[in-house]
Amino acid sequence: MIDALTTVCVVVAVAIGTSQLVKEGLQEFLHRPPGVGASPSVAAPGANAAETPPEVAQIVPTQPSPTPQPIQRRVHSGSEVKRDPDRGRPYR
Amino acid sequence: MTTQPAYTSSTLSDVGGERVNRSGFGTKAVWFFRALLLVPFVLMAPEVISALRGSPDGVANISASVADVLGTSTFLIFILMLAVTPVYTMTGWRWHTVLRRDYGIAMFATAATDLTLAAITTGDTFPGTVLTRVGGHTFLAAGTLSTLLLIPLVVTANQPAQQWLGRHWKGVQRLTYVVWGTILVHLFLLFGLSAIFIDAVAVSAPLVFMRLPLVRRWWTAARRRGSRRFVRAVAAVALVGVFSLGFVPLVHELAVKGSAAFVQNPNRD
Numbered sequence: 001m002i003d004a005l006t007t008v009c010v011v012v013a014v015a016i017g018t019s020q021l022v023k024e025g026l027q028e029f030l031h032r033p034p035g036v037g038a039s040p041s042v043a044a045p046g047a048n049a050a051e052t053p054p055e056v057a058q059i060v061p062t063q064p065s066p067t068p069q070p071i072q073r074r075v076h077s078g079s080e081v082k083r084d085p086d087r088g089r090p091y092r
Numbered sequence: 093m094t095t096q097p098a099y100t101s102s103t104l105s106d107v108g109g110e111r112v113n114r115s116g117f118g119t120k121a122v123w124f125f126r127a128l129l130l131v132p133f134v135l136m137a138p139e140v141i142s143a144l145r146g147s148p149d150g151v152a153n154i155s156a157s158v159a160d161v162l163g164t165s166t167f168l169i170f171i172l173m174l175a176v177t178p179v180y181t182m183t184g185w186r187w188h189t190v191l192r193r194d195y196g197i198a199m200f201a202t203a204a205t206d207l208t209l210a211a212i213t214t215g216d217t218f219p220g221t222v223l224t225r226v227g228g229h230t231f232l233a234a235g236t237l238s239t240l241l242l243i244p245l246v247v248t249a250n251q252p253a254q255q256w257l258g259r260h261w262k263g264v265q266r267l268t269y270v271v272w273g274t275i276l277v278h279l280f281l282l283f284g285l286s287a288i289f290i291d292a293v294a295v296s297a298p299l300v301f302m303r304l305p306l307v308r309r310w311w312t313a314a315r316r317r318g319s320r321r322f323v324r325a326v327a328a329v330a331l332v333g334v335f336s337l338g339f340v341p342l343v344h345e346l347a348v349k350g351s352a353a354f355v356q357n358p359n360r361d
Contacts, residue, residue, distance in 0.1 A: 016233065019223060024220075032231065
């Protein structure tokens with residue numbers, strides 16, 4: 001009687017697991033959603049952007065032009081450059 | 093040490109077929125440890141009441157708290173239940189042996205409540221049917237199996253069942269060790285080799301060690317003879333130390349998550 005009850009309990013648990021494995025697929029069955037257990041939570045959009053690695057184009061400094069152009073001179077001598085000297089060299 | 097040191101007694105009660113001497117101190121201590129079993133339900137009560145009253149955040153709060161509060165509580169109750177026999181082996185105390193059955197039944201009540209609330213409320217984390225919420229992932233299936241395996245244990249946790257099953261009763265109760273394994277698998281699938289799983293292994297290790305037949309026989313014989321006191325003292329300190337290394341962080345986890353649940357401000361991951 002107790003053995004039968006134990007068997008029923010095991011069969012129910014295995015049946016639930018197997019049905020979900022068949023229904024959702026192995027990948028989803030093994031997957032741990034974000035924020036569950038040791039899986040990290042989904043970061044806030046702002047934090048996510050801050051953690052995104054910079055694109056190569058942002059890291060590599062622009063090559064200095066051999067011949068100064070009027071527009072560039074105006075930008076570099078402008079007030080924006082004085083306020084933020086690191087501008088143009090992000091993520092360094 | 094003798095088997096009944098300071099607790100010679102005023103009252104006698106029959107526990108699981110064994111006659112147990114219990115002093116006034118023992119009775120008070122037993123009721124203190126029984127009262128602790130209400131803690132998980134008290135911690136979850138505000139969120140459950142709030143959800144039943146139709147509060148907008150009620151269900152989401154339960155979803156965020158249920159595993160942290162009731163899951164951790166279930167494991168702590170289980171570990172304390174498993175600690176009853178090693179404490180008897182080490183000290184010879186018998187006043188606390190009644191707690192083995194009480195903690196077993198309370199563990200089932202807590203785990204069943206956890207499973208029920210999770211099945212109802214965790215749709216935000218595990219979208220799908222009720223079956224998805226109780227068995228849609230490996231760790232959920234292992235947790236559900238652990239809870240279901242408690243049913244035959246709790247059904248037979250009484251004297252009529254013990255008399256009815258006779259010698260087979262002990263065999264049924266050995267299912268506890270299977271549950272121990274499935275719980276550790278559940279925690280490993282959830283946390284990997286990180287803190288909570290390591291804590292669970294740390295609290296389990298001394299309890300397994302004290303159950304090894306060789307160790308149990310040696311310790312019991314040495315205690316009854318009153319010999320090897322220094323070796324036993326050093327071993328006891330080491331075992332209690334390892335146990336505490338796992339137990340204290342788990343209690344801390346319950347205190348932090350439980351108090352947040354009690355004030356209905358759970359940490360939503």
